[in-house]
Every structure is written in C-alpha cells, then in structure tokens.
Amino acid sequence: xxxxxxxxxxxxxxxxxxxxxxxxxxxxxxxxxxxxxxxxxxxxxxxxxxxxxxxxxxxxxxxxxxxxxxxxxxxxxxxxxxxxxxxxxxxxxxxxxxxxxxxxxxxxxxxxxxxxxxxxxxxxxxxxxxxxxxxxxxxxxxxxxxxxxxxxxxxxxxxxxxxxxxxxxxxxxxxxxxxxxxxxxxxxxxxxxxxxxxxxxxxxxxxxxxxxxxxxxxxxxxxxxxxxxxxxxxxxxxx
Numbered sequence: 001x002x003x004x005x006x007x008x009x010x011x012x013x014x015x016x017x018x019x020x021x022x023x024x025x026x027x028x029x030x031x032x033x034x035x036x037x038x039x040x041x042x043x044x045x046x047x048x049x050x051x052x053x054x055x056x057x058x059x060x061x062x063x064x065x066x067x068x069x070x071x072x073x074x075x076x077x078x079x080x081x082x083x084x085x086x087x088x089x090x091x092x093x094x095x096x097x098x099x100x101x102x103x104x105x106x107x108x109x110x111x112x113x114x115x116x117x118x119x120x121x122x123x124x125x126x127x128x129x130x131x132x133x134x135x136x137x138x139x140x141x142x143x144x145x146x147x148x149x150x151x152x153x154x155x156x157x158x159x160x161x162x163x164x165x166x167x168x169x170x171x172x173x174x175x176x177x178x179x180x181x182x183x184x185x186x187x188x189x190x191x192x193x194x195x196x197x198x199x200x201x202x203x204x205x206x207x208x209x210x211x212x213x214x215x216x217x218x219x220x221x222x223x224x225x226x227x228x229x230x231x232x233x234x235x236x237x238x239x
Contacts, residue, residue, distance in 0.1 A: 017132065020047070023071070024072070029046055066128075167212070171212045174208055179234060191231065225238075
C-alpha cells in the first residue's frame with residue numbers, strides 16, 4: 001500500500017485542521033496518517049473500533065473524520081449513541097466496492113462522502129478538501145456540488161443551475177456515484193454493482209448513462225464523458 005503514496009511535502013493550505021481516523025487496519029491507518037500529515041493536516045486522534053471513534057468525537061472537536069465503513073462493530077454503533085448534526089464534523093468513509101450498497105449514514109445526519117479501497121492518497125486528499133470546503137460554504141448539509149450541478153442527498157433530488165433534474169432511482173444512484181468520484185473514470189462493472197448491486201450487461205449501463213446525460217448535459221459545458229474501453233467520468237473536458 002505504501003506504493004500508492006505519492007504526496008510531496010508542501011506549504012499547508014489546510015490550516016492545520018484536526019482529523020480523526022477510525023479503522024481497524026493498522027497499515028491503512030499509518031498510510032492515511034502519513035498522507036494527511038504531509039498535506040498539512042493534524043491527525044489528532046485514531047481509533048480501532050467504532051465505539052472508540054464515537055467516544056473520541058464526544059470528548060473533543062475534530063474538523064474531519066475518516067471512518068472505515070467495514071468496521072465489525074458498525075451496526076452496533078448505528079444502534080447506539082449518535083452525534084447531533086450540529087456537532088458532527090464532515091465524514092469520509094472508506095469502503096470496498098462490493099459493500100457500497102450497504103453504505104448508510106450511521107452517525108447522524110451531516111456531510112459525508114466516501115472513497116473505495118485500496119485507498120489512494122490523491123483521492124483521499126481531494127475528497128477531504130471538498131468536504132471541508134463544503135462545511136464552510138453556503139451549501140446545505142447533505143448536498144454534493146460540482147460547478148452548477150447540485151445533488152441533495154436528503155431529498156434525493158438534483159438540479160443543474162436552477163433547472164430541476166427529474167431522475168429515476170437508478171439515474172439518481174448513478175449521478176451520486178459519479179459525483180462522489182468526480183474526475184475519476186468508473187468502469188461499467190463499478191457502475192453496475194453500485195447502481196443495481198449486481199453486474200448487468202453493457203447495453204443496460206450504456207442506456208442508463210445515455211438517459212442521465214440527456215438530463216444533465218442540456219447546458220454547456222458537458223459534464224458526463226465516455227472513455228472508450230475504460231468507462232465513464234463526471235468532470236470537466238480534458239484537453
């Protein structure tokens with residue numbers, strides 16, 4: 001996993017924000033600690049179980065929590081004590097692709113995002129930056145924003161600019177997955193397993209992407225792009 005670490009020390013733009021890492025894999029925690037600290041964050045706490053993570057959150061404030069969604073005690077945590085939304089920092093889940101369909105907010109309502117395992121340094125830093133920027137912007141909790149594209153996770157709605165996007169459940173899940181992985185190419189298999197929880201034929205995925213593109217990309221610039229032989233990406237046009 002150390003081979004994924006490609007972060008160079010640079011002047012901090014994070015303001016030394018405090019991060020809590022909750023995970024049971026010591027190697028992964030070490031990688032995340034090094035990645036975040038090289039980028040200028042302070043890893044102010046670590047926890048090996050969900051209950052330890054909750055305990056730390058109740059004792060002191062953090063600016064961001066990185067939380068392993070495969071923790072064995074996650075269900076027990078969900079049934080126990082929750083953090084009030086006004087007190088809960090942004091939350092970045094770590095999860096494997098096959099368990100994406102099980103990912104539900106378990107710490108109470110608030111801003112959250114995820115990255116898939118094995119973790120990549122650049123992706124963790126990018127998602128952390130977006131979560132922290134959103135915390136201090138005018139956007140409401142539960143919104144994912146990319147340019148003029150906004151997804152409201154609370155109301156399961158989306159809009160581009162002032163225009164509402166009337167999405168089917170499958171289109172909504174696809175858009176959320178693309179937004180959560182903005183600027184990253186997703187394979188058809190990744191998309192299929194996230195949207196339907198199983199692998200489906202290429203034709204079904206292509207039709208779904210086409211329907212979503214017709215709704216999202218009525219305005220310029222186009223945001224949904226095809227990378228032939230690889231998959232699909234939400235982001236700006238690459239030159």
